[in-house]
Amino acid sequence: MTEKRYKKLKCAEDLTRLVERHYAKARYFRFGQPLAWVTSGAPVELLRAMDVFPVYPENYGALCGARGEAVALCQAAEAQGYSGDLCSYARSSLGMMSQGKKAPLGGLPRPNLLVCCNNICGTVLKWYEAASRFYDTPLFVLDTPFIHDQLTEYSIQYVAAQLQELVRFVQKHTGRRLNQNKLKEIISYSNQATALWQEIRELCRARPSPLNAPDLFVNMAPIVVLRSTKEAVGFYRQLHAEVQERVQRGIGAIPQERYRLVWDNIAIWYRLYRFYSYFVDRGACFVADTYTGGWAMQLQAGEPFECLARTYTSVFLNQSLEYRGQLLLDLIQHFSADGFVMHSNRSCKPYSLGQYDVMRQVSQRCRVPGVIIEADMCDSRVYSEEQVKTRIQAFMETLDAAG
Amino acid sequence: MYFLGVDIGSLTVKVVLLGGDGKILASGVNRAGYRGQEAAGALVSTILADQGIPSTEIAYTVATGYGRVTFVGTGGTCAPLTPVMASEEISEISCQARGVYHLFPGARTIIDIGGQDSKAIRLAASGRVVDFAMNDKCAAGTGRFLEVMAQALEVDIQDLGDLSLRGTNKVNISSTCTVFAESETISHLARGADRADIAAGLHEAIASRVLGMASRVGLEPQVVLTGGVAMNRGVAKALEAKCGQAIVIPPHPQITGALGAALLARERWERSSSGHWPGD
Numbered sequence: 001m002t003e004k005r006y007k008k009l010k011c012a013e014d015l016t017r018l019v020e021r022h023y024a025k026a027r028y029f030r031f032g033q034p035l036a037w038v039t040s041g042a043p044v045e046l047l048r049a050m051d052v053f054p055v056y057p058e059n060y061g062a063l064c065g066a067r068g069e070a071v072a073l074c075q076a077a078e079a080q081g082y083s084g085d086l087c088s089y090a091r092s093s094l095g096m097m098s099q100g101k102k103a104p105l106g107g108l109p110r111p112n113l114l115v116c117c118n119n120i121c122g123t124v125l126k127w128y129e130a131a132s133r134f135y136d137t138p139l140f141v142l143d144t145p146f147i148h149d150q151l152t153e154y155s156i157q158y159v160a161a162q163l164q165e166l167v168r169f170v171q172k173h174t175g176r177r178l179n180q181n182k183l184k185e186i187i188s189y190s191n192q193a194t195a196l197w198q199e200i201r202e203l204c205r206a207r208p209s210p211l212n213a214p215d216l217f218v219n220m221a222p223i224v225v226l227r228s229t230k231e232a233v234g235f236y237r238q239l240h241a242e243v244q245e246r247v248q249r250g251i252g253a254i255p256q257e258r259y260r261l262v263w264d265n266i267a268i269w270y271r272l273y274r275f276y277s278y279f280v281d282r283g284a285c286f287v288a289d290t291y292t293g294g295w296a297m298q299l300q301a302g303e304p305f306e307c308l309a310r311t312y313t314s315v316f317l318n319q320s321l322e323y324r325g326q327l328l329l330d331l332i333q334h335f336s337a338d339g340f341v342m343h344s345n346r347s348c349k350p351y352s353l354g355q356y357d358v359m360r361q362v363s364q365r366c367r368v369p370g371v372i373i374e375a376d377m378c379d380s381r382v383y384s385e386e387q388v389k390t391r392i393q394a395f396m397e398t399l400d401a402a403g
Numbered sequence: 404m405y406f407l408g409v410d411i412g413s414l415t416v417k418v419v420l421l422g423g424d425g426k427i428l429a430s431g432v433n434r435a436g437y438r439g440q441e442a443a444g445a446l447v448s449t450i451l452a453d454q455g456i457p458s459t460e461i462a463y464t465v466a467t468g469y470g471r472v473t474f475v476g477t478g479g480t481c482a483p484l485t486p487v488m489a490s491e492e493i494s495e496i497s498c499q500a501r502g503v504y505h506l507f508p509g510a511r512t513i514i515d516i517g518g519q520d521s522k523a524i525r526l527a528a529s530g531r532v533v534d535f536a537m538n539d540k541c542a543a544g545t546g547r548f549l550e551v552m553a554q555a556l557e558v559d560i561q562d563l564g565d566l567s568l569r570g571t572n573k574v575n576i577s578s579t580c581t582v583f584a585e586s587e588t589i590s591h592l593a594r595g596a597d598r599a600d601i602a603a604g605l606h607e608a609i610a611s612r613v614l615g616m617a618s619r620v621g622l623e624p625q626v627v628l629t630g631g632v633a634m635n636r637g638v639a640k641a642l643e644a645k646c647g648q649a650i651v652i653p654p655h656p657q658i659t660g661a662l663g664a665a666l667l668a669r670e671r672w673e674r675s676s677s678g679h680w681p682g683d
Binding site: 369 | 469493494495496497520531532533534535536537539619
């Protein structure tokens, strides 16, 4: 049933192969290349330019969530004493550590380094400290000051200085040196991939939209785990061509687009297709979202350390609620949306806290209705199907009445 | 020609029958039991039999409430009636809004407290739903909470509200969880606290929980309280005291959802037969 509501992209298999190859390489084909666990907002360009192979425990959590295997990992972490209120990505990875190779997908390979950046949340600090103790592995913490209003020059200098320190840290523990030419090349790949990803998202301004939320969520994997690689650029070129073809031929992501919606927060991974099918049945397509756009930021030209500092400090989760409200409002207007749906994600406090304020701010300024759905990105135990369905139905009726 | 609104909740089922002119001809409330749909079907049959109306005269039926999805009125034990099928299912948010707005065109905020869920709905002057909020993953502050507490205090559920109004020295109930609040109640009783004072504390706990949710949509007057819990005077008083606003309660607060469903049934039927919305 759900397959019919979801129009599969031709490059779906290429995506699977790409991600599988990434994990296989991480485990078996690094040939001595050091491996770092990194947070989703870490400046990986520097690491790649120093020949360090990055893997993302957050992506591992999302994969386990989508495969319905995250709850067992969360329970394993809870059995060790971690609170059920802790982020389910953190619990998934802490649970995986204790299970070794028996964990889903064989677990993540043991890290040689840990690089943690607090631009996405504060949980990562204690999570990576726990990993550092567990594997007895050196940890680097990159501190990006929160942007309450404007990004200040001294914040940029503060972060840039830490990036210099990161280089020394990696050199000390791996013996690898920073290759400036390679850094330039890698930044260029990053920019090509993010530009393509941004263009793909832009194509969803078309009516009907060529992509729906599940497409955006599934296809964001390379922009996170393989950003700054040639492979990511190649994949997004292919995806761009396919999405453009959909637009040219007037093919929509869903059978009949009556409403255009914007999504806020991380996906509900274990219900990715079924959840959105409730909207598809009522002719609603998610044409944009606040999450997958987080990785569409270009690295500006100039001194590389300052550019990296500027870009990675400015990620949307490191900015004020006013900024986040404006971001949502801009998406609604830019993509001509009729409404928005916010996932109050029990796991992700920095993303979910303040959603009621953002919602009020947006509804007052553009008179577009929104609804908040309570769930969790990976822990399906807090997902209540009947309550979710009632909220979706009531929201869609509100849209019907407004239209 | 007649229209039916059927509201299948977690504790009770409610049915409203409208005439072709939109007037309420009959309504009924029954326990849902573990087969809400069957209870609703039986209630429909009883009402139709009382009114002497054959089910073939029902032009349109709207089902709402948690049991809405699978409602197929079976006619229960009243064999002569043919099954009454729901023509459409509509969420309880839209149905409550429609029912309350019909009774109180000045209503801008609805607080509905049912058996297992509570919700707050904000209406525009046109009666359209502007915003709504529902209770989270917990049934504290709902009818079930009061039932459990009535049991702990050994009071009839109908008398719990009045008992609370007699409390002079409110006991503070801090827990927001139904089960823990019950343990708290039991320990207060063991310490010799007055039942009325405990009841007053429980009602205040409900009021603060419900208002916490309702303030997400704002508490614009006129505020209307519906649902089975609205029949408890103690809850309404506690809400009024906490929010500093008068709260209006319909004469039959349990059936406003079913009434809205019946009104929407009539509108849907008119739209489908005339090709436009009445009042468009």
